[in-house]
Amino acid sequence: MGPTTVPGNASTTPRAPGRTGVTLGRVVAAEWTKLAGLRSTWWVVVGTVGTTAALAWVLGLFARSGDGRTAASLVVAGHLLAQLGPLTLGALVGAGEHSAGTATTTYTAVPRRLPVLVAQGVVTTVVTLAAAVAAVAASALVTAGTRATAGTALDLADGETVRVLAGFVLDLTGVALLGLGLGALLRRPAAALVSATLLLVVVDHLLATNPGQAADTARALLPGAGTRLLLDDAGLAALDAASLGPHLGAWGGGLVLGAWVAGVLAVAAYRLRRGDVT
Template structure:
């Protein structure tokens, strides 16, 4: 007679055991697979990826052909020209990935099935990184194809294994991938597509131009005509601030140490630019994680 109550008590205690409940919940690999499926199922993902690759090829093709007549033409130096504009595509891709659940209202079912919100964001980050890596690889390949016609017109070969080409290609790939993660962080933090899109575009593209124009407008004609003092120690505050913004820092990864930095700004180099860009990626993702854990998802 006591066996039935004992078994019922053990079953009830197992139900109340948080560890047992956690073990039965969605695992990180399953969440990653779910987020991957949701992301690649969006029409906006496919369209954004296609436009990103097309822009990378077109801009590189036009830039390489325009500079192919120069005596010192180097096909490898035209490779970053395509990713300078196609980074917009992966940035938008990340924003859409971060806001998709909140835009459609699917976040309710997502967080009901997986109450550990930080794990959901981690899975979404991994899935976005996977999709972004594929799109970035295709875009970088498109830049290589865009350089080939100009190189052949000069009877030159595109050497991808020699000189600065490996670093330029790797830096371009990391730049495009990083923009997807930056967009994801901003989208996950703001949760609304339009505000997140405006914030991302303003941070990467508009803010550097606005700072430079604002500084020029604030200068008097005398100051603008005056020559800046020569020497490596003379740093311009505007150029210094701009160098640490995500767009400029990310583009430094597509350059080599021989290219040097911007006049009046510290020479971050490819590694320094990559570290600054990584910090910009971590910042909104950390803010999104904190918001998920401390505030409601409405």
Template sequence: MSASASSPTATSARPPAVSGRGATFGRVIAAEWTKITSLRSSYLLAAVTVAVSGALTYLSANASSGDPGFDPLGSLTSALVLTPIGLLVLGVLVGTGEFSTGTYQSTFTAVPRRLPVLAAQVVVTAAFALVTSLVAVGAAVLGILPAAGSRGITVDLTGEQTMQILAGMVIYPMGMALFGMAIGALLRRPVRAVVTTVTLTLVLPIVLMLAADMATDPMAPSQPGSSPPAQAVVNTAVTFSPSGAGSLLTVPEGSGVEGAPDLGRWGGAGVLGAWILLPLAGAAVRLRTRDAT
């Protein structure tokens, strides 16, 4: 990263000699990793994520273990309505942490080009979320074992579709962590960023679905293959929300929501990616062109 890395003599111009190549990208990543791993909140959110994943999956699998056609694998994703929220908040705390505390002053005087810091935050947030997600998925797998055992079902995770769902269960919460980080870096204030991200991922989809339910006449004859227009609009909006798009990674292909365009796994990943990249680009522009405050 450093333009001077190839010219060790450049440092001899000014006394006393400045040693080293300054803030290379690798060093900035090391610094950001030190930061994310030195806060209690990071570990607390990771622990809550793992605990919720294991406990909720266990309860859900147990509750449905009495069903005649019980498939323990079907309960694997049941905690996924909640587990991404912990990592979302973790991301927000990484993105806003510099500005909500004044740490940005020591950070940006050490790395005056600023953008490497943002990029390094993406890297360490993804890495921390990856580890947390892997453990959380492990907890979810453990969560279905008692229910499966009680019915004498052997859990086989090696099926192609199961593997894809497990991968989605790791990637989707990672994406939510990066979404939180991007919005946090853009808005710079934790309360604003948490409210914005939780509204977009949790509140808005629920409110929209309730509103559509109320707008739909329950007595109207249902036509197979089509849903009421209000319902279709809402379902489309929900599908394009960060959580809606992300959860497409964790459902079998072709099980899109009624009335909404079926984005599929890759489409869902793309929409979630856009939810990350657009605020990140905004944060980068703000970082480069405005005073650091």
């Protein structure tokens, strides 16, 4: 029997439940599935934890009582190499689908596009936070002996100690999101990694070899200023004493990194929204 109709009215055949639309939660779940399914994701996590702990342990061997190094600074001593893991993760997440040629499929399923970038930011942040926290814990564990020899105790009730350890986590997360933004903007992982390395390390070191007001000011405004979050009070004081640029303090450096992340992600979002996806 066909559907029953009433004159002047639409068919009374019961409708199927309304289609579930594209929601941010579903996009986040999809991006998490893709990220968690990649073996490289877990190698990045393991590499970040291992590099942080190993380098901190090696550098801790040179710590001596009375050298002015705090326990927290010993724990985060492996930061320079540790940030390469989150940076790589972000670049791969941001550029992976573009370089693999699957971006068209993704943005056909999510026509508004921007929820994909937001979801990628969410999953990148979650993975990086977890890796950074695990790295701090592993580093604190392996440096316990050297800290005891140097006579420095890791006091988690001390505000400076908490700031340095939290700064490590925040800085690595910021670096990962910077890599994500550059990956989404440049759409090639290698280009994103090279650009980020230039910004975070190479240009900073080149400016450091030619100190002066202009160079020191430029250094303070590069994303590498986020490393101020990892410096203890003595380290910040020494840095400010040697610099003719602005004295940003720890959180000021974090804000500079945050501004870079926000700016790069905004430009990437604009290109994603207005341009093609190839």
